[in-house]
Amino acid sequence: MSQYHPLTEAEAIETARSIQEVFPTGEELVCREIGDGNLNLVFHITQPATGRSLIIKQALPYAKVVGESWPLSLDRARIESEALVKQGELAPGLTPRVYKTDTELALTVMEDLSDHVIMRRGLIDGGVYPLFAEHISEFMARTLFFTSDLGLNQQEKKRLVQSFINPDLCKITEDLIFEDPYFDADTNSIEDPIRDAAEAIWQNEALLLEVAYLREKFLTRAQALLHGDLHTGSIFITPESTKVIDPEFAYFGPIGFDVGAVIANLLLNYASQEHWSGEDASRRDRRVYLLNTIRDIWTQFEEKFRRLWNEHGVDRVSRAAGYQDDYMRRLLQDTIGFAGAKTVRRVYGLAHVADIDTIPDAAARERAQRMALAIGTGLIMRNRQAESIEDVIRIAKQASGD
Ligand code: SR1
Ligand code: MG
CATH class of the missing domain: 3.30.200.20 (Phosphorylase Kinase; domain 1)
Structure with a gap:
């Protein structure tokens, strides 16, 4: 028993x-x-x-x-x-x-990591983490490369896939990220002032198609062992140190889902900067800092992933000319699409983020929610056409007017 x-x-x-x-x-x-x-x-x-x-x-x-x-x-x-x-x-x-x-x-x-803070809290309090991009890109490049078919013997990988079959937690993601935000589901938690924005998303057929493609990747692409829930609440941080916790959603899925999660949560904090009143220069400074961090994360992740591939790749076939460039381009596109889906769900799905929910002024909170939705839907719509991380920066700046 x-x-x-x-x-x-x-x-x-x-x-x-x-x-x-x-x-x-x-x-x-x-x-x-x-x-x-x-x-x-x-x-x-x-x-x-x-x-x-x-x-x-x-x-x-x-x-x-x-x-x-x-x-x-x-x-x-x-x-x-x-x-x-x-x-x-x-x-x-x-x-x-x-x-x-x-x-x-x-x-x-x-x-016990009590000498660190949860990164979401740290960002809400205005923290600056100069080593974060270096650390998180290292974490993602190494954990994702060495559990993929590029960096791990393919038979061994299949055995590992077996032990990380995680149906209940994957179902949470399938429902809360890829399904419920796209119809009037009971699980959604929509503040009245933005109901029109949610309804517009439910009517947007082109967007629903992109979400269906993203969900298909989440359901079927066992690319690498993901953390599976890599938001800023799963990261303990200080200016010198980064520790990733809580991988209970781990399973073999598309690499861009982890990278996109980190980027989405920085973008949610970007939108939450609406809490500053008037034309406060701090708002702009915070946003510049967040966008620079996003750019650094992708650039360093790509550079490290490629280096690991070139130095430790176990797969002869993947050395075919042009394959690495195409793989990295698709990985960026997945990252952007998943970042979009993860941004949208945190605005009105089940389980929001404190960055936005704790903005006391209702009008500022609504502006932040609408901005996050504009960024999220912009990323989802862009994903399969994206060429560069600069696409993310552009979409965020357009939404904020910065
Ligand atoms: C019912 S669990 C809600 C959310 O919390 C976790 O952090 C995951 O992101 C999940 O979707
Ligand atoms: Mg968790």
């Missing part, structure tokens, strides 16, 4: 105490449940006498954001742990350390 049950705080402390490398001495441990995400419990265990600490993340058998009516497989905790370990091996220093995994209890015990 399954041992699974949600941990009490006392049990979380007992689990933490078994991690000798963090708590070698017996002083008192204190536990606080700090989970503010959509799906899981997160226990923060500290030892006040020594200042040592760790995190225990435990999956619940349902989506916390909705309740028990939305059951979810606990296998996602195994997938998350295995993805964290794999990504840590492929991109050293860019993930938290994993101390222990318990598949029965669906938990992962890991490094």
